[in-house]
Each structure stands twice: as C-alpha cells, then as structure tokens.
Amino acid sequence: MRIAVVGAGGVGGYFGARLAAAGHEVTFVARGRHLEAIRERGLLVRSPLGDLKVPAASVVATIAELEPADVVLVAVKLWDTEDVAAQLGDVVDEGTRVISLQNGVRKDAVLRRHLPTRAVWGGACYISAVIEEPGIVSHRGAMQKVVFGPYDDMDTPRARDFLDACVSAGIEAELSSDIERVIWEKFVFLVGLSATTTAVRQPIGVVRSDVHCRELLRDVMAEAVQVGRAAGVSLDPKFADERLAFCDTLPAAMTSSMHNDLMQGNRLELPWLSGSVVTLGREFGIATPRNQTIADVLAPYELGRPDPDR
Numbered sequence: 001m002r003i004a005v006v007g008a009g010g011v012g013g014y015f016g017a018r019l020a021a022a023g024h025e026v027t028f029v030a031r032g033r034h035l036e037a038i039r040e041r042g043l044l045v046r047s048p049l050g051d052l053k054v055p056a057a058s059v060v061a062t063i064a065e066l067e068p069a070d071v072v073l074v075a076v077k078l079w080d081t082e083d084v085a086a087q088l089g090d091v092v093d094e095g096t097r098v099i100s101l102q103n104g105v106r107k108d109a110v111l112r113r114h115l116p117t118r119a120v121w122g123g124a125c126y127i128s129a130v131i132e133e134p135g136i137v138s139h140r141g142a143m144q145k146v147v148f149g150p151y152d153d154m155d156t157p158r159a160r161d162f163l164d165a166c167v168s169a170g171i172e173a174e175l176s177s178d179i180e181r182v183i184w185e186k187f188v189f190l191v192g193l194s195a196t197t198t199a200v201r202q203p204i205g206v207v208r209s210d211v212h213c214r215e216l217l218r219d220v221m222a223e224a225v226q227v228g229r230a231a232g233v234s235l236d237p238k239f240a241d242e243r244l245a246f247c248d249t250l251p252a253a254m255t256s257s258m259h260n261d262l263m264q265g266n267r268l269e270l271p272w273l274s275g276s277v278v279t280l281g282r283e284f285g286i287a288t289p290r291n292q293t294i295a296d297v298l299a300p301y302e303l304g305r306p307d308p309d310r
C-alpha cells in the first residue's frame, strides 16, 4: 500500500516504520532538526519488539510534496491538526483515506472541515513512544495497537486492506464498526491517566495506590463518561469503574505522553484532554469540577515549562 505519515514522532515514526519494514511504500512528512537528522541518517526506531531503520529517501519536508497515497496517517500533536488538515485538502484525492492516530475527540471534526467527509476514517492508538533525539524514536514497552474504522460502512472492504497491511507488519490492529465509541473509550482512559500522572508527576502505580489520587482518577474519568454520553456516544454508564479496574492491571511505571511532555518542558495537549471535558461539560450543562481543577493547576505549563522569574 502507499502510505503517508504526517508527523514522524513517537506515534507516526513507530507505526510508519513498522509498515515500511513490511514492504509498504511509506513516506514521512517531518520538520526541523528531526527532518534534518532523518535526511542525513534515516529514521531509527528503537523497540523492544526489534529495532527498525527507515531510509533517508522516505522523508519529505512538506505535505505538498507527497505523492498520491491510499492511506494518510496523521500523527502530529493536536495543536497542529488544523494546519495539517488544511494542507491535506490539496493532496487527498478520491482514493485517499485519512486516519488520525491522535488523542482527543475533536480531531476528526477538524479534519472534516478541510476534507471530504468520506475521506476521514476514525482511529486511535495504544503505544508509548517518543522522539529520543532527532532521527531516533524510542518505543517503550511492548504495547503497540491501532484501532480504526470508517464512519461509513460502504468503506469497510477498503478498510480491510489497511487492516491486512497493519497485521502483516506485526502491528496489533483492529477494524471497528463503532469507531466513535472506541475513540471516546480511549479518551476516557487517557484523560484519567494523563490528568493524574501529570498533575501528580508520578506514574500510575503511585496514583492508583493512594486513596485520594485513586478517587481523583475515577472522578476525572467519570466526568468524561458523562459528557460523552451527553454527546450521544454509547458509553457504558459504569465505564469509569471498568477503566479504574483496567488501570490496576497496568505496569506500575506507566505514565502518559502528557506527563512525558511536562517533564521535558514541552507544550501540553491539556486543552484537548481535561480541557475538552470542561468545554463539553459547559455545552451540555454537566459539572466537571475535577477536570476543571486539573486544567487550572496545569495551565501554567500548557505552553512549556514556566519561567519562575516572569
């Protein structure tokens, strides 16, 4: 398959490299020092499942340089979605399908503002991966799963082709007939994990074993479930309790990409995570005090490490 990956970071770098290693025609769009390093030495992905090397020739600097693709994977941080979606408008043709592997529940609406509705499939991924240094992505742990699905059943046969491509590349992959619910289920869990690990600056093991933090984790997820249900998503009303039990099965050292970003002094996706729960809560008249507090205490870090002398 011809696959374009916009954003060659933790997520895009990992999944794109797996697909490339399986013989698919993968082109990455990268920028900055990461782009320069890939152009010089190729992209190296370090993974406990086996390292991967992508040749320098697979990278381009702009979306406009992409050749027609069957599937475009969007894997940039959420603040870059609008810009990427606008540029994709010029390269997506009749046969192209775009899957965002980003977190959050508003990404596909942003893509649809710039792309034909049929071109946008839903997606979510489960992985822990970061740009270790320019040109090098590190996959942490063995988790590496993609769930995706068209919003329109007519597209299911072509979606199966991408499923086959992922499976043949060794990616744990699932084709869902209810991708909106999948995206929301991931969102509920992620909002809980990212809010607590980032605010507490500790991994899930510490969060879940402290009685107060555990209740916070549950409440943050319960608020996300409530707003999701108000938005018409078929989430189980007890889903937060189910996810809390799931959190008990996670490796104690697991954190979240937002916690990692905070520790690195990077910008945070906070407005699209707890921030989205608050915004949607306002829209539907649902109180979201726990997510509001998370959004408030992390606000000084939203654009990167704050300057204490400011």
Ligand SMILES: NC(=O)C1=CN([C@@H]2O[C@H](COP(=O)(O)OP(=O)(O)OC[C@H]3O[C@@H](n4cnc5c(N)ncnc54)[C@H](OP(=O)(O)O)[C@@H]3O)[C@@H](O)[C@H]2O)C=CC1
Binding pocket: 006, 007, 008, 009, 010, 011, 012, 029, 030, 031, 032, 034, 061, 062, 063, 075, 076, 077, 078, 080, 083, 084, 101, 102, 103, 125, 126, 127, 128, 129, 130, 131, 257, 269
């Ligand atoms: N990392 C993880 O483990 C997980 C992340 N996610 C989600 O996946 C999404 C991507 O996250 P992650 O992989 O961590 O992000 P990264 O920051 O690691 O990678 C994104 C890359 O895309 C680049 N980029 C942004 N805009 C463009 C553009 N227009 N053209 C070319 N390159 C561009 C960024 O460059 P620059 O640095 O210059 O901005 C960066 O190199 C997020 O929504 C995140 O929440 C989901 C599951 C797990």
Ligand SMILES: CC(C)(CO)C(=O)C(=O)O
Binding pocket: 103, 125, 126, 127, 128, 190, 193, 255, 256, 257, 258
């Ligand atoms: C929870 C996790 C690691 C699962 O993929 C994630 O999506 C994130 O931290 O952004």
